Amino acid sequence: MRALVDEKIRHMPAAQRAQSWTGFDANFSEHLGAAGFIGMHWPEHYGGRSCPAIERYIVIEELLAAGAPVGAHWIADRQSGTHLINYANPSARNACLPGIASGKLFFCIGMSEPNSGSDLASISTRAVRVDGGWRIRGAKLWTTHVTRAHMMIALVRTSDADHARHQGLSQFLIDLSLPGITVNGITDQTGEKHFGEVFLDDVFVTDDCLIGTEGEGWQQVNDELSLERSGPERYLSSYRLIPEFLDTLQVDADDIGACTLGEIVAELWTLRQMSMSVAGQICNGADPSLEAAMVKDLGATFEQELPHRIQACLDGGEDNIRYAQLLPVLDYLLNAAPSFSLRGGTREILRGIIARGLGLR
Numbered sequence: 001m002r003a004l005v006d007e008k009i010r011h012m013p014a015a016q017r018a019q020s021w022t023g024f025d026a027n028f029s030e031h032l033g034a035a036g037f038i039g040m041h042w043p044e045h046y047g048g049r050s051c052p053a054i055e056r057y058i059v060i061e062e063l064l065a066a067g068a069p070v071g072a073h074w075i076a077d078r079q080s081g082t083h084l085i086n087y088a089n090p091s092a093r094n095a096c097l098p099g100i101a102s103g104k105l106f107f108c109i110g111m112s113e114p115n116s117g118s119d120l121a122s123i124s125t126r127a128v129r130v131d132g133g134w135r136i137r138g139a140k141l142w143t144t145h146v147t148r149a150h151m152m153i154a155l156v157r158t159s160d161a162d163h164a165r166h167q168g169l170s171q172f173l174i175d176l177s178l179p180g181i182t183v184n185g186i187t188d189q190t191g192e193k194h195f196g197e198v199f200l201d202d203v204f205v206t207d208d209c210l211i212g213t214e215g216e217g218w219q220q221v222n223d224e225l226s227l228e229r230s231g232p233e234r235y236l237s238s239y240r241l242i243p244e245f246l247d248t249l250q251v252d253a254d255d256i257g258a259c260t261l262g263e264i265v266a267e268l269w270t271l272r273q274m275s276m277s278v279a280g281q282i283c284n285g286a287d288p289s290l291e292a293a294m295v296k297d298l299g300a301t302f303e304q305e306l307p308h309r310i311q312a313c314l315d316g317g318e319d320n321i322r323y324a325q326l327l328p329v330l331d332y333l334l335n336a337a338p339s340f341s342l343r344g345g346t347r348e349i350l351r352g353i354i355a356r357g358l359g360l361r
Contacts, residue, residue, distance in 0.1 A: 017067025
């Protein structure tokens with residue numbers, strides 16, 4: 001993996017590497033797929049290698065530490081493909097999984113909506129049964145890489161929930177090239193269009209696009225979110241700052257900078273141990289939803305604070321040549337970091353999950 005990364009991104013600027021798992025490069029994803037590094041833990045007949053899931057963890061940790069542009073295939077490899085294996089019918093699996101494993105088929109997540117945010121139980125996008133399938137009408141927001149994705153797994157309402165908001169929800173596999181779909185990219189603080197909105201105007205999908213069981217979408221989406229919240233990307237999004245900061249300290253390290261680096265590394269190592277524990281539980285068939293929420297919340301806090309902690313250590317000579325590599329990375333992450341506590345569930349939602357899991361509410 002290190003040899004492949006060195007060959008493909010050796011000359012990539014540090015600021016570009018700082019984009020971590022939002023960096024989009026379809027060509028790089030295709031190279032990874034050809035080398036067998038996407039869908040590694042899936043069965044071989046779906047394009048995988050039947051590896052233990054922990055081997056995928058090792059690979060993605062190497063990719064993120066290097067700042068490789070993995071955004072194109074990221075969602076499909078991290079959760080969509082595994083979710084299809086767990087819940088989709090054979091025709092959907094056979095249609096999608098080999099393309100994902102090859103690094104050529106990209107997915108996005110259709111969960112959040114306008115006026116609902118992280119409160120997924122309040123979504124209003126609705127699917128109505130018709131002859132041969134379903135008609136879907138509604139909108140999704142905060143959809144990462146929706147302008148470049150080919151497919152979306154969407155959570156929608158298929159029946160009224162009465163007083164139980166979490167009932168009557170289902171998941172569908174939606175081809176984003178279907179008639180009736182409008183996609184708009186949204187420019188964020190970094191100047192990029194990492195996410196966007198998608199409108200579904202009576203979009204017809206066939207019966208085999210229903211994922212899992214009708215009405216059981218809430219449990220399914222929580223299983224999917226466990227995959228989304230537990231990986232090393234939840235503490236490595238700002239990682240590129242650490243080696244760049246280390247390089248500046250090797251020129252002239254003061255006590256404050258050295259102590260700050262020590263604290264950062266200690267926290268990073270602790271988060272890594274927690275994240276690997278969650279990965280181990282998933283490998284053993286457990287449901288670490290509570291632990292994954294903890295890692296995501298603590299990891300997002302660490303990622304958001306990291307640029308500010310390093311910025312505070314600069315001696316005011318920001319025009320100094322020794323900051324030439326550090327400052328573009330710092331500038332990018334100061335703009336990107338506010339989003340880190342939104343994706344995968346806001347801090348408030350996660351802490352509610354944690355409190356319930358601990359019996360505190």
